[in-house]
Amino acid sequence: MKPIRHARGEATRQAILEAAETVFAEVGFTTARLEDVAAAVGIRRPSIVYYFSNKQELYDAVEEDIFASMHREALGHIALHDKPIDKLLALLDGWLDFLVARPTAARIIQRLVADVSPRRGDPTQFSNILLRDVEIVVNEGVAVGDFRPLPPMHVVNAVGSSSLFYVCNSKQLGSNRSYDAADPAELESFRELLHLLTRAAVAPATPG
């Protein structure tokens, strides 16, 4: 809430945010050391306090930015389409593209899902914006009759999760199974599968 007027300060703040996202993504909130964040930026640890009053606030800023950016990207994709199925595919494509471009975000979300009581009080303080996007699109599809009736959160669990795994697991399944999540061929191959599954999940008629 500190008014940052000068350009240099704003740049530093941004640099801290980015460095923090990387550090938090690698090892999680508790293990993450502000020392490392500062080192990555090229400043001393206490200087971080000038911009973020404590570790938790810094983390919150990171998480908030992640979901806000992801939401923005998804909206951009959705807006280009009319039919519910196309909107849904666009939404999921938006997520996939975002996570592939920003794998640190993927890891942070992945941890968030693992936590038993993330942000005590409202676990969806920052993620809610994304969940609502899904609800809107899915509910519209169901209302129009293009989708079979299914809980929007099932879509999140079933197909939303896969993009996270695709990104997080790329270097983690053993050296012989590793792949490059950002490789165009690899990515498009996975995207096809994602679309296939999504269509199958919402399709109204159950084929033979």
Add this chain to the structure above:
Amino acid sequence: MKPIRHARGEATRQAILEAAETVFAEVGFTTARLEDVAAAVGIRRPSIVYYFSNKQELYDAVEEDIFASMHREALGHIALHDKPIDKLLALLDGWLDFLVARPTAARIIQRLVADVSPRRGDPTQFSNILLRDVEIVVNEGVAVGDFRPLPPMHVVNAVGSSSLFYVCNSKQLGSNRSYDAADPAELESFRELLHLLTRAAVAPATPG
């Protein structure tokens, strides 16, 4: 590696293991306090050292047990079937049932995926056994011609991930969206979706 001969000791060791799984699941390795593990068992913290020489070793034992148990359960399910698709569905059902019955395991695996370099050296030290199960079943299906050619790890990322999310997310999507992952109706509804997606993922012909 310590030889535990007496029954009492073996029981304590098991109790520590179970308590540790819960604590590690809730907050992750670093945040987890051995103090809490001891309290849950009803002993003092230093007594843990009698069974597990340090925190890391305790954690490793937890993780190893999770994957070994999950593998056992999956094998049990697979053995009942012949056709690749049925084996695959049985494998995934085994995972789902295991995770629903043992949600702490789900959270621990979820964190494992988030970590950038889990168990330095070999990230799949304990999980490899599960990945191989999937490879065997999927490769067989592909070889026989029942499945279209697709990387086994895509199956893991695409459909394996969903069960983890289903379990972890149950109380985490906001109070109005929460559900009981162990509720029979809820579970069977999700299982149907899981099967639907799995069939879609491996189906050889792409229907109109």
Add this chain to the structure above:
DNA sequence: ACGATTCTACCTTCGTGTAGGTAGATTTCT
């Protein structure tokens, strides 16, 4: 009695938060 098991007490490390200082840029006042 003797090993198995659990305890108390202490040490050490690590990382955050905080207090307070300073160089240099920016604004204010005359």
Add this chain to the structure above:
DNA sequence: AGAAATCTACCTACACGAAGGTAGAATCGT
């Protein structure tokens, strides 16, 4: 314009709590 006052953007140094590890004593069971 130029000195005075103020602000920005960092810094060094330290206090403190939290948690893991360790040494060695006490107790339990057979």
